[in-house]
Amino acid sequence: MVNETMVTFQGWIGTDVTDRYVGEAVVASFRVASTPRKYNKLANGWVDGETNWYTVNAWRSLGRNCMEALKKGDAVVVHGRLSTQVYEDEEKRRFQTMVVEATSVGHDLNKGTSFFTKTTVGAGGEADDGALREFNAELGIGGPQISSDGQALGDFVTDEPSKEPAA
Incomplete structure (x- = not known):
């Protein structure tokens, strides 16, 4: 699609993976924390940047596979379309959250091992x-x-x- 922001990021799943149905399509949802690290010459070491939290939605077969394969605490790599959702609470405070409609999700093999089963x-x-x-x-x-x-x-x-x- 034109003018869509595609992102790829790595991070850690910070919530349980949950599912819901939209019509007959399953959607798996979970939150991922991604903290960039940069080398600081003055500190002579790596320092953490600001942590970004993303809500990841995975639809249909990707959602079913996420439900089977992922759990809170897993290191993942996510690729998909980024959007921002704005909402208000009961006290009329505005919040915004970054949402990624995933097209690919996998374990981050820099952080551990995984076993693949084709479905x-x-x-x-x-x-x-x-x-x-x-x-x-x-x-x-x-x-x-x-x-x-x-x-x-x-x-x-x-x-x-x-x-x-x-x-």
């Missing part, structure tokens, strides 16, 4: 790779295997002799 989405919108596993099993040990995007992964090498007739 596929079935007709009901839920992750389901059972049909794909069953199809690959029918192809046999030495046969090609199919990925969730429909691409053949190639033949797997086995110690079993080929059962194809000799030419």
Whole structure:
């Protein structure tokens, strides 16, 4: 889109990851604290800058995956569209908060390790790779295997002799 502010930042999840539904679409939401660090020559060391707090909203499959994979205290990298929301409390005080509609979220591997599990989405919108596993099993040990995007992964090498007739 034109004139949208895209951001990428790293930080720490400071709240529990919660979900809600907008129509039939799931939205996972959480807050991330991002504190820039700069080297200060006078102090001869790194100093923390002002901490920025972002509300992150992740929609649909990204939201479901965030609910499964993320928790308070995790180090993350977030990429998405930045906007500012302004609201008033009961006493008419105005507040504003930065909101990121995430297009990508992942663990920050500079801070720790993570384990990736690929999901596929079935007709009901839920992750389901059972049909794909069953199809690959029918192809046999030495046969090609199919990925969730429909691409053949190639033949797997086995110690079993080929059962194809000799030419």
